[in-house]
Amino acid sequence: MHRKDFIINTSLSLMGTLYVPGFMLKNEIILGHNNKRYKINTRWSQADVSRNPVNDCHEMVQDSKGRILLLTNETKNNVLIYDKNGKLLETWGSEYPGAHGFTLFNENGEDVLFICDNSRHQVIKTTITGKVLMVLDYPKETGMYSKAEEYVPTETAIAPNGDIYVADGYGKDFVIQYDARGKYIRHFCGRGTEEKHVLNAHGVCLDHRDKNNPCLIVTSRQQNSFKRYSLAGDYLSTVALPGAWVCRPVIKDAYLYAAVLQSNSRQGKQSGFITILDKTNKVVSNLAGSEPSYSGEKPDEMYQTIKAFQYPHDVCIDDEENMYVAQWNSGKTYPYKLEPVV
Amino acid sequence: MMNKITCLLLLITIFFGAFAQEKFQLAPPMLKYNSVFFADEARVILAFAQPGTIIHYTTHGEEPDENSPVYLKPVIIKNNFITIKAKVFGKNFLPSETVQATFVKDGLPLLKVDFPLPDAKYSGNGPNTLMDNKGGIPNYSNNTWLGFKQDTVTVTITLTKKRETRSILFNLLQDKGSWIFFPYKAEAFSDDKTNAGAVKLGDLFFKPKENTGESICMPYVINFKKKIKASTITLQLYLLKNIPDWHPGKGQSSWIFIDEVKLY
16 A cells, blocks of 8 residues: 555544544434433533642532532632533632532522531531621531531522521431521431431432422432421431432422432442432433333332443533533543533 | 645544544443352343443353344353353443353352451351352442451361362452452462361462453362362462552552352
């Protein structure tokens, strides 16, 4: 073969492997099932890694201006604020070494944030620009804690009346309820052998999909389930999700979305995926996970099928139904964006 | 002229390369069985609920490829030492890593298998843990496993009566992510090793497997130099004291995990 042909052939074959422009792609990867299917963009974030690095990307929320906020335990910038196209708009925060839980609440027309800090053993309420409004220390009032270190809050949920529910997911697994001013009301969940108990209460959220019967959903991650409670902490029922180490539940319209940190069958192997439940809490889609199927009341064991994610830790659904995925311990990777396929 | 074409093509390649769709790898298939140890037969189920993908498998130890048999229904195993390897393939995806399991049929009848005190967290399922025909599950937290941190693990196997024996089998786990490695060396002795008359029957040296991130469990066999009549055999496992350089725990001490022994 002539050298020229060889070079051209080599270049063409190189093109064959690399040159796959989006408009020509016949079989673009679609993640998920049924009416919840998405295209993934792993290069959504336009942040400059040398200026605005991240460590664990723990949670994300959208504010009332439509911006996407990310909470990371990188103290160079604990909060990164993006537009929906991944452009970094601003950052703040350097005093949250254990930044983990991130909840946004619209308080009389103003966005406020609740940060759970694992290392500080505190919950901190801030304005959208990071000004501290309130700090909740470890809940002595429960009588269950003798020192701050026993309390490692992972998540908050805020009721319409302003009541604050804190999940102590890496501490003693209690959910502690306060009023809007931070006055202790009660605690529930905790560890034990009954159905009302949880193991790794990693997340908590308000479920108002049934308008007449709002309830709380608490993650019991090591039990691969969500558990439902009344707003006063009475146990209602369990949503079993065999195989799935679910993180916090995130509710948007009729659906419940959750990052699954890892598959039970492949622990410690970057085996995460995303699960979506409908308003009856039935699994309808697993993004990068097994196609949902039911043999009885519970879904069949779920597991990762595509290595699109490593350890997803939270999802955020924006006003246009796009999904953002933040990941823990995944090579300091920035969040991914997933757009629904209609 | 040639240079121009070459440059242009390279530029196009680089330009579109930046926009190329990344190819994701498939996760390995689910390999389900009650235990790799069996008396009559073992039933193996492979599962992978991802439409558009195909599980290929082999039963004689070869690496599966797209010409290997397609998994359609549960595989029944009746013979000793059959290794199933399985891998998932799908258009637009990189093939999965291979999962594998080797199935082991009952050996000579045993009276008891004694072992030193394991780590409290990985203490198995009672005194019969190493002879209960349960195990081969590549998940260290499964209660079929005994986990040890001591330098030497001595396992003493007592037969129901004096019999001719020619080999010993033991099932081990490697899970690099959890610092569990195969031992550095294994040795078999006739009799209780503490007895003066104990004779070394054979040994085996191990090399940590670098190329897989998945947990693997493997049965290993030491064939004795000659058949012997014995009522007691000792197996000694020597901890890998220096984790290899390619591992984050390099130079540090590892774990030994074992879940079954058999004599033939």
